[in-house]
Amino acid sequence: MADQEDQQKIQQQEEEENVDQYSYSEGDQYESDSDNLKFDIAKPEKNPFRPIGIDFQKIQQIAHLAPNSKEIQQEEENRKKIEAYQLYQQKVQEADQNQKELEKQIEEKLNQQKEEQLQNLQKQPIELQINKGGQLVNADEIQKIIYPWQVLFDDTWKKNYYYNPVTKESVWELPLDIVQKLSDYRRQFEHRLYDYQERNFFKFLPKQYIARQREQLFQKRQKVMLRPARKQVEESLATKFGYKQGDEEYNTWFDRFLSDGNKYKEKDSALTRMHPDIDSGYTKADLYEKFSTYFCLFFARGCCAEGVNCRYYHRIPTMDECEQIDNSKDVFGRTRFANHREDMKGIGCFTSDTRAIYITHYKMPKADTSTQALALMYDTLWRHFSPLGDIDDLNVIPAKGVSFIRYKHRCQAEFAKEAMDSQALDQQECIMCKWAYEDPNPKAMSREFEEEKLKLVNAVKDKEKKEQQNSQQFRKKVDGQQIRDRSQDDRKGKRGGDRGNRRGGPRGRGDNRGRGGNRLFDDD
Numbered sequence: 395m396a397d398q399e400d401q402q403k404i405q406q407q408e409e410e411e412n413v414d415q416y417s418y419s420e421g422d423q424y425e426s427d428s429d430n431l432k433f434d435i436a437k438p439e440k441n442p443f444r445p446i447g448i449d450f451q452k453i454q455q456i457a458h459l460a461p462n463s464k465e466i467q468q469e470e471e472n473r474k475k476i477e478a479y480q481l482y483q484q485k486v487q488e489a490d491q492n493q494k495e496l497e498k499q500i501e502e503k504l505n506q507q508k509e510e511q512l513q514n515l516q517k518q519p520i521e522l523q524i525n526k527g528g529q530l531v532n533a534d535e536i537q538k539i540i541y542p543w544q545v546l547f548d549d550t551w552k553k554n555y556y557y558n559p560v561t562k563e564s565v566w567e568l569p570l571d572i573v574q575k576l577s578d579y580r581r582q583f584e585h586r587l588y589d590y591q592e593r594n595f596f597k598f599l600p601k602q603y604i605a606r607q608r609e610q611l612f613q614k615r616q617k618v619m620l621r622p623a624r625k626q627v628e629e630s631l632a633t634k635f636g637y638k639q640g641d642e643e644y645n646t647w648f649d650r651f652l653s654d655g656n657k658y659k660e661k662d663s664a665l666t667r668m669h670p671d672i673d674s675g676y677t678k679a680d681l682y683e684k685f686s687t688y689f690c691l692f693f694a695r696g697c698c699a700e701g702v703n704c705r706y707y708h709r710i711p712t713m714d715e716c717e718q719i720d721n722s723k724d725v726f727g728r729t730r731f732a733n734h735r736e737d738m739k740g741i742g743c744f745t746s747d748t749r750a751i752y753i754t755h756y757k758m759p760k761a762d763t764s765t766q767a768l769a770l771m772y773d774t775l776w777r778h779f780s781p782l783g784d785i786d787d788l789n790v791i792p793a794k795g796v797s798f799i800r801y802k803h804r805c806q807a808e809f810a811k812e813a814m815d816s817q818a819l820d821q822q823e824c825i826m827c828k829w830a831y832e833d834p835n836p837k838a839m840s841r842e843f844e845e846e847k848l849k850l851v852n853a854v855k856d857k858e859k860k861e862q863q864n865s866q867q868f869r870k871k872v873d874g875q876q877i878r879d880r881s882q883d884d885r886k887g888k889r890g891g892d893r894g895n896r897r898g899g900p901r902g903r904g905d906n907r908g909r910g911g912n913r914l915f916d917d918d
């Protein structure tokens with residue numbers, strides 16, 4: 395028992411010491427809890443496995459009151475790591491910012507370069523700017539064409555002007571000869587330009603479809619020419635279409651038969667129709683009279699009974715052939731007039747552009763929505779009219795029941811108009827083809843305007859030529875008269891004024907005046 399008492403004493407002492415340690419080692423907040431600790435520690439008998447010495451540090455560890463030195467080290471390490479990471483992040487951010495700034499600087503530089511390029515382009519003449527058919531017109535060639543003229547930019551007027559270093563002239567516009575050469579050069583790119591421009595029919599017909607169809611048509615046309623043209627009908631139906639001379643009144647003032655009587659006739663649908671794939675082929679015209687004849691009107695209407703023996707072409711006119719046809723004749727060799735007929739039918743006129751046809755009396759295809767119907771209408775028009783020539787643009791105006799078809803050349807329009815007049819499209823109908831007054835498409839209008847400008851330039855050039863010729867002739871005349879006058883003055887004394895009378899011009903008048911004076915003198 396004495397041992398137990400001793401042990402208790404030792405424990406009490408240790409506890410006291412530990413309490414002191416505890417009270418010293420930790421902060422004030424734990425002093426209030428010290429009673430509880432004492433209370434727990436003061437019941438050693440209840441807990442037989444109680445350790446002899448109390449390791450307060452362990453208790454604190456369990457209670458998470460104080461961190462272990464290892465943990466502290468770890469935390470420090472972690473903190474260092476975090477700091478390092480933060481530093482790294484800062485550096486990364488700085489690098490990013492730097493990069494962004496660099497990119498900004500690069501972008502600014504690029505933009506500046508672009509602006510400079512644009513400004514340079516603006517300073518260049520229009521010929522160099524225009525992007526023709528996806529390809530830039532070669533600027534060097536243009537420089538060659540306008541040599542020795544140089545293109546310069548005037549800052550005050552914001553305009554290009556041309557300077558000739560040889561004669562030291564500076565002008566706003568180039569001489570007409572060079573303008574003509576430039577326009578000729580530009581015309582090479584025109585066909586390509588048309589292909590790349592936006593059209594009305596591209597709204598509803600995909601570009602690839604149109605391109606494929608054009609290729610197929612081109613191949614078909616080449617194949618077709620290897621075989622002879624077939625007879626479209628056995629007997630000629632020409633009497634049904636043409637009018638006999640004498641049927642109508644003959645107008646002596648205008649030197650032609652009046653055909654206005656047809657205006658009030660009811661329109662019948664055509665009896666025959668031309669099928670370009672089946673009907674076309676070579677004829678006598680291709681074999682013997684190349685480039686000297688025209689296209690067969692009856693073939694276009696689908697009623698030529700001649701076949702291979704026909705002296706006119708039985709095929710769709712190509713672009714090259716159209717360009718060779720004289721401006722005073724249409725594609726069938728009929729003479730064109732100065733004005734359109736009153737009903738806008740018949741042969742076109744040469745004073746206005748006749749590349750667009752105006753089509754009415756057709757039926758719109760049935761569909762669920764109006765846009766679908768419109769798309770179908772574009773498709774039908776394309777299918778029926780594209781085999782007859784190179785379509786430049788289609789325009790359907792559903793509100794008015796009218797559509798416009800514009801070809802690349804007026805001869806193609808003439809051919810298509812004759813071929814499709816009073817024919818049926820997909821449904822039972824009898825469409826009417828007329829000449830269009832104006833193309834409502836503004837892009838086409840601008841194109842027309844440019845073409846008219848070119849025509850004007852040509853006209854001015856012709857006029858200048860004529861004036862030069864006239865002036866030369868006038869000089870010749872004047873010189874000749876002067877010589878004659880001298881000779882007459884010499885002869886006058888010998889032969890008298892009889893011969894001078896025969897010669898026209900001012901000399902004759904002078905003679906008369908002289909005689910008149912003589913007469914007066916005689917009368918007095």
Ligand SMILES: [Zn+2]
Pocket residue numbers: 690691692693698699700701704705706707708
């Ligand atoms: Zn024929």
